[in-house]
Amino acid sequence: MEGLPLTPTLDGMTTARTYEVRTYGCQMNVHDSERISGLLDGAGYVPVQPDSTPDVVVFNTCAVRENADNRLYGNLGHLKPVKDRTPGMQIAVGGCLAQKDQGLITTKAPWVDVVFGTHNVGALPVLLERARVEQQSQVELLEALEVFPSTLPARRESSYSAWVSISVGCDNTCTFCIVPALRGKEQDRRPGDVLREVEMLVAQGVLEVTLLGQNVNSYGRSFGDRDAFGKLLRAVGQTGLERIRFTSPHPRDFTDDVIEAMAQTPAVCPSLHMPLQSGSDAVLKAMRRSYRSERFLGILDRVRAAIPDAAITTDIIVGFPTETEADFAETLRVVEASRFAGAFTFQYSPRPGTPAADLPPLAKDVVQERYERLVVLQERMTYDGMLAQVGRAAEVLVSQGEGRKDGPNTMTGRARDNRLVHLPRVDGVRPGDVVETVVTGAAPHYLRAEGPLLSHRRTLAGDAAEAGRTPTTPGVSLGMPTVGVPMQAPAEVPACR
Ligand code: SF4
Ligand code: F3S
Numbered sequence: 342m343e344g345l346p347l348t349p350t351l352d353g354m355t356t357a358r359t360y361e362v363r364t365y366g367c368q369m370n371v372h373d374s375e376r377i378s379g380l381l382d383g384a385g386y387v388p389v390q391p392d393s394t395p396d397v398v399v400f401n402t403c404a405v406r407e408n409a410d411n412r413l414y415g416n417l418g419h420l421k422p423v424k425d426r427t428p429g430m431q432i433a434v435g436g437c438l439a440q441k442d443q444g445l446i447t448t449k450a451p452w453v454d455v456v457f458g459t460h461n462v463g464a465l466p467v468l469l470e471r472a473r474v475e476q477q478s479q480v481e482l483l484e485a486l487e488v489f490p491s492t493l494p495a496r497r498e499s500s501y502s503a504w505v506s507i508s509v510g511c512d513n514t515c516t517f518c519i520v521p522a523l524r525g526k527e528q529d530r531r532p533g534d535v536l537r538e539v540e541m542l543v544a545q546g547v548l549e550v551t552l553l554g555q556n557v558n559s560y561g562r563s564f565g566d567r568d569a570f571g572k573l574l575r576a577v578g579q580t581g582l583e584r585i586r587f588t589s590p591h592p593r594d595f596t597d598d599v600i601e602a603m604a605q606t607p608a609v610c611p612s613l614h615m616p617l618q619s620g621s622d623a624v625l626k627a628m629r630r631s632y633r634s635e636r637f638l639g640i641l642d643r644v645r646a647a648i649p650d651a652a653i654t655t656d657i658i659v660g661f662p663t664e665t666e667a668d669f670a671e672t673l674r675v676v677e678a679s680r681f682a683g684a685f686t687f688q689y690s691p692r693p694g695t696p697a698a699d700l701p702p703l704a705k706d707v708v709q710e711r712y713e714r715l716v717v718l719q720e721r722m723t724y725d726g727m728l729a730q731v732g733r734a735a736e737v738l739v740s741q742g743e744g745r746k747d748g749p750n751t752m753t754g755r756a757r758d759n760r761l762v763h764l765p766r767v768d769g770v771r772p773g774d775v776v777e778t779v780v781t782g783a784a785p786h787y788l789r790a791e792g793p794l795l796s797h798r799r800t801l802a803g804d805a806a807e808a809g810r811t812p813t814t815p816g817v818s819l820g821m822p823t824v825g826v827p828m829q830a831p832a833e834v835p836a837c838r
Contacts, residue, residue, distance in 0.1 A: 361389045375664070379494035380462070380463060381465070399434075411582075414449055431473065434457075454469065489506075498570055507530055515629055548584055552586070559594050560774075561721050584738065591616070604647035610757050611651045613653045622634055629696075652683075657715065660688050683786075733779070736763045737755065737777070738775055763807075764791070774800050775800060
């Protein structure tokens with residue numbers, strides 16, 4: 342046990358130090374947290390048991406939400422008395438807000454032991470150890486990525502569904518967005534590395550993979566292949582995966598070869614998250630998003646022509662500083678024409694350091710009133726989309742910890758188009774298993790399938806979930822995967838804002 346992080350106990354013995362990772366923000370952060378857990382496991386820490394106080398708390402932060410910093414400092418304040426009465430406890434802050442606030446974090450909260458950024462996740466175990474030995478806070482942030490994060494080990498959250506990064510960073514300059522400043526320039530991962538990671542996950546029973554990048558459609562530019570994303574979809578479709586998803590695409594770079602690859606690869610799910618942000622061409626221009634509404638609608642038409650039942654979701658920002666009532670009317674028009682299955686809707690709020698933050702904001706009540714109108718419209722469209730499913734057969738991947746209605750009588754899963762489905766619990770059906778059923782009812786945000794199952798397929802993922810195992814992936818070239826532990830909260834915001 343020499344060299345492992347240990348905590349002395351009252352009887353003079355030592356136990357492995359425990360950790361908890363608290364995740365905020367998008368899927369990127371959720372996946373980075375899987376890597377943080379994998380790294381800490383590798384360094385000899387163990388996940389804390391529920392209702393126990395961990396020896397190490399890691400905050401993996403997001404900078405997108407308004408007041409994200411107030412929330413972080415509030416949380417750190419709550420933890421201070423716990424740390425004061427827990428000898429040896431350490432607090433680490435990483436992620437996008439750490440990359441943004443840097444040394445400010447230990448100035449405002451000097452009881453924080455480690456601050457690390459988005460480019461040096463791999464340094465966390467060393468920084469924790471150094472802080473413990475030197476009894477001094479360690480702040481280490483890099484301006485650029487040194488190691489592609491997927492070369493780090495990961496402890497996955499789910500037995501059946503996994504994230505796989507294909508790129509990190511973003512070369513776009515949307516004027517409202519802080520992400521490029523915090524995640525850096527786009528770096529693409531080699532297709533062979535992506536495929537190897539997918540294959541390892543498939544071998545451990547994973548049925549569904551979501552390919553992750555801030556702009557998946559620019560994938561390949563760095564190695565000179567503009568068609569690389571479509572090719573990657575086809576190649577991932579050959580690995581034995583049952584469900585392939587990806588996020589986020591960008592309307593500017595979304596080409597017809599990707600639509601073809603989606604339609605011709607049976608494992609690619611009939612769902613697409615396509616960020617609109619605004620329906621007004623003038624606002625899109627001011628946002629420096631270089632597509633226009635007609636191009637956006639044209640993409641949706643071509644996707645629906647190739648994949649008729651595709652459920653398309655989006656992100657929309659209301660109240661960008663230059664948005665007029667006429668611009669907003671354009672957003673309503675495009676939303677109505679797009680028939681989105683769902684939308685993340687946001688009221689614009691400035692991010693210091695972005696170009697749009699220097700523009701005079703709109704009045705709050707104007708933004709609120711427009712936002713409410715948009716939500717009413719989108720809720721109607723979401724519900725219409727749900728109602729259209731009633732009577733249809735659905736293949737459902739049973740999930741774990743996802744349904745608020747889950748209980749002794751109800752289980753939950755996702756249809757191939759990513760709609761949430763609640764079903765009566767059936768003995769022997771485990772999370773990770775696949776069932777076929779018929780949709781019998783719709784609510785604004787979920788479907789019901791109350792009849793008997795048409796079929797039930799036991800899967801390797803279901804076996805793993807039943808045994809409490811989730812896959813782990815080592816750093817891509819470091820030996821064979823082993824098995825690991827539990828599930829975490831879902832992402833709060835989409836990958837591309
Ligand atoms: Fe990049 Fe998306 Fe941010 Fe635009 S909104 S800069 S595409 S991450
Ligand atoms: Fe970072 Fe994702 Fe938030 S990239 S700023 S954690 S939305």
